[in-house]
Amino acid sequence: MPYQGKPSFDDIKLKRKKKLVAGGPxxxxxxxxxxxxxxxxxxxxxxxxxxxxxxxxxxTIKNMGFATTVNAGCSYLxxxxxxxxxxSLENFYVNRFGRKLYSMFFEGYTEKLWGRHSRxxxxxxxxxxxKGLSIKAVIKDMLTPKSxxxxxxxxxxxxxxxxxxxxxxxxxxxxxxxxxxxxxxxICMNCKVTKILTDTKNHIKSVTYVKDDKEEILxxxxxxxxxxxxxxxxxxxxxxxxxxxxxAGLPYRDFVTVGLxxxxxxxxNETDIPTLGNIVPDC
Numbered sequence: 001m002p003y004q005g006k007p008s009f010d011d012i013k014l015k016r017k018k019k020l021v022a023g024g025p026x027x028x029x030x031x032x033x034x035x036x037x038x039x040x041x042x043x044x045x046x047x048x049x050x051x052x053x054x055x056x057x058x059x060t061i062k063n064m065g066f067a068t069t070v071n072a073g074c075s076y077l078x079x080x081x082x083x084x085x086x087x088s089l090e091n092f093y094v095n096r097f098g099r100k101l102y103s104m105f106f107e108g109y110t111e112k113l114w115g116r117h118s119r120x121x122x123x124x125x126x127x128x129x130x131k132g133l134s135i136k137a138v139i140k141d142m143l144t145p146k147s148x149x150x151x152x153x154x155x156x157x158x159x160x161x162x163x164x165x166x167x168x169x170x171x172x173x174x175x176x177x178x179x180x181x182x183x184x185x186x187i188c189m190n191c192k193v194t195k196i197l198t199d200t201k202n203h204i205k206s207v208t209y210v211k212d213d214k215e216e217i218l219x220x221x222x223x224x225x226x227x228x229x230x231x232x233x234x235x236x237x238x239x240x241x242x243x244x245x246x247x248a249g250l251p252y253r254d255f256v257t258v259g260l261x262x263x264x265x266x267x268x269n270e271t272d273i274p275t276l277g278n279i280v281p282d283c
Contacts, residue, residue: 001034001175003163008035014274018161026168032175034163040273040281049270054101068100075100090118092126115253191216193227196235228252230267 005024076098
């Protein structure tokens with residue numbers, strides 16, 4: 001979808017300035033548009049908000065307290081001198097932030113999110129998850145003028161702006177479905193794939209699916225799968241025993257989003273970021 005070329009309703013209402021694309025659609029008149037949204041992602045720790053990643057601002061020091069700030073600083077300096085072997089996600093974080101900040105902002109969060117402690121997760125996951133994020137990267141980001149930062153550019157956890165569909169992520173798939181149909185494609189909904197037939201060269205020849213209690217076979221040249229690898233392998237024929245055993249043992253972690261509709265938030269917007277209704281600006 002094209003990027004917005006005119007201010008959105010909230011941009012106008014809040015007199016918010018942002019980078020627009022020349023000739024782009026007006027989100028107040030058109031639906032197929034990607035809005036430029038400001039990313040505000042913070043940690044709520046001990047009833048205080050902390051930037052994520054943690055920044056070295058006076059507000060951070062105030063929220064942490066002088067003693068904790070000194071402790072975190074000494075912990076980080078120790079980590080720069082005494083590097084731990086990066087054989088776990090825990091050591092990956094400690095090497096980049098020090099043990100104090102790790103225990104405050106990463107340890108509990110990671111275990112709750114992934115269902116296992118950081119020391120049980122490979123350090124390779126850390127390099128993919130936070131890429132080049134570290135205290136050095138945080139300081140460098142703080143010193144970079146805002147005019148030189150672009151939406152969607154930079155370290156994943158340091159991005160300050162991103163593009164978002166006018167009606168949310170689901171709109172992307174609704175538009176994709178519309179375009180597929182325009183090109184003559186057919187979309188079968190409410191179908192359950194039960195078998196995946198492969199040939200001797202391990203190419204998928206067809207899939208068997210059930211719809212309305214009736215079994216159908218669909219042949220094709222190209223197949224794309226978004227199901228868990230465990231289920232994909234289990235549905236195939238003639239899979240080597242070792243491969244089937246490994247796939248069956250893959251752990252998965254469900255991600256659940258819970259939306260709460262409340263009359264009032266006790267949290268106050270104490271930032272300098274204006275919002276509609278003066279609610280907290282966090283994404």
